[in-house]
Amino acid sequence: MFLKTISFVGAFALLGSTAIAGCGISSGSVSVLSNDFPAIQAVTSAAASCAGDGVTVKTNLTKDHKDIMVAALTANPAQYSSVIVSNSTLVTLMNDGLVRPLDEMVAKHGAALSKSQLITVNGKVMAVAFMANAQHLFSRTDVLEAAGVDGIPATYEDVLAAAEKIRAAGLMEYPVALNTKAGWNLAEEFVNMYMGTGADFFKAGTAEAAVNNENGVATLDMLKSLVAYSNPDYLTYDSNATQAEWEAGNLALATMWGSRGSAVLDDEGSTAEVVSGTVLSAAPTWGNGARPASTLWWDGIAISTNVSDEDAEATFVAMMNGISSDVVKANNAAAVWLDGAYMPSPASAGVSGTASGGAAPYPMLPFMGALHTALGAEITDFLQGSESAEQALADVEAAYTAAAKEQGFLK
């Protein structure tokens, strides 16, 4: 992957001379670390077009960015001048003071940004968001129709009923999929579902976990009911697996990331039947909750503390070029962009619907990561039927408490 991006960027570097006027930087070294999906590829390749005389742009797009970012930015000078962060990774970097406030640079170069794109913590701009993401419902309307289901399910209870009809009609044995691979993905599904109850994960103002309650139990019960309609291998399903299953036409109802939308709806990797039947819609609500059972994520630009001011500024300008209105217009379907030039499309209807439905953002708490890890490891026992929901949640809290003590969040 690394080699591929390097050569990709290298190709842009050769073409860079024509773009230099648009970027307005004359010197500096720009290096970007980020996750890897189509929208981010569009941003980083546009930023890379700023390369030219005296300006170098390197990018490293990898899904393992989380594992290397802290070490890479702790070094002085930092290995990367910018990291494309999200709700959760920004907190990790801020915990160690590895990213710098951007107020001055926003004032100088950020005229095109809208206020809602600025991620401010305690009054200081710490990141500039450029896109929103969320997990939401993907439905195959043709299969739903064939099974006699009216419309697209709006609640998870409706999803279960529709899945039962599809199974009863003999159309599909396992029509439902969630990203339920044990670990981070499964924990994220719990977080999404729990968000739908409107409850908090921690006791107010403390780092004490508060998931072992009736909301937690109901969340686990709902997840278990859903995976009953999933392929028995569901504990190995990540985003790549669910997308492949969807494109192979094996699924009718799935909760997947919005950023997969354009890849599912394009004319590659699937049949016309699957693509034309696929509709993206808001994450369902469930129980008595009014809030869609999903978490909102933003992806944005953060600049390293441990680089020279010159490089930081060059990086900021290059990245502003990466998220400019032109890039958004050219890649409109790749994401739900936060830029004013963005036009809603079918591929982004799910994320927009989830956000306008009132879903909450993923908590920006420094100890959320430890709870997420504990969830990913401990709730599989319940789903596999070897322990009760209460026991699984008690295990989650115990594992979290031990981890949070080690990280200094609890005494």
Place this chain on the structure above:
Amino acid sequence: MKNRTFFWFILPSLITMLLFIALPIISVAVQSLHIEHEAVMVEVKNCGPFGCKQELQVDVEETAKLKQERPLGQFNGLGTYTNRNHLAFTEIGLAWQSSTGVVDFMSKVLNLPFYRALAFTLTYTFVVTPLVVTFGFMIALGVNTLPKKIKGPTIFISLLPMIVTPLIGSLILFWMIDANGILGSTLQWIFEDPDLSLKASPPLTWIMLMVYGVWHSAPFAFIVFYAGLQTVPAETMEAAMIDGASRWERTRYVVLPHLMPLTVFILLIQLMDNFRVFEPIVSFSAQASATSLSWIIYNDLVGTESQFFGSAGATSVLTIIGVSILLIPVLVRTWRDFNQKVV
């Protein structure tokens, strides 16, 4: 060799071993005795595309001061070793008091992450190791009797499982045993069960991982045994034949005793290797059903946003202790044999 010559002879290795083995282990052990500083928290207003919220954040400046004073973190003694995510003394005590019987107690113990991992690690080690030695020996005997012309290619093919990188080898198998894969669907066809999934049930996952382990390691045992077979003295074999020993008796009374030191060597290596079982768990996405000590270390360091260095250090030290305990019987035996030979 004079003591002095010996000293100079061994000095370079000694220095490298100190630098690259002893020092890292000491640093890991020291790290495992520490936890991070108490985080200084402040409540701040966070704003973004989805609105504003009052949330707790780490006070970077205050925490940085603490880190500057003591970069290793707070001294925690053996606290990390005894907490719930490792040896869990408190939880085991409680489980012992509240259990209704041995089965209930065991199920409570196996619910704790460290013991669950230990259970799989030990089962894997004690099932895979003897099977690897047995299969390796049998393959070596078989190949040794082949005509010269096809010996070379056979040896090459037999070694393939070991040549393939473990991560890749297990990933290939992972796809083959998928319900849509060639092995997975064949098994479904044989057992006439369309729901049969090797990835879904914990017992089948355990079996699958162990089968993989044997498949991957048997070639190592094979090649060592095969080399050993070339050194079996021909006179002794001929003498045994003249005495009317059958093929089985020759193998049992001549070949096996001759290869005993090699068997001990393979056991030693395999016990160590299998106790560190790791790659197949990652490749097979098997963490829901099977975890190992090495996997716990990996999980503390990778895939989470903030790494748990103290916890990973503690598990590493416990793994080293585990390997040492496993190897004691084999080492004692080797030591005795060595002493007998000197006398």
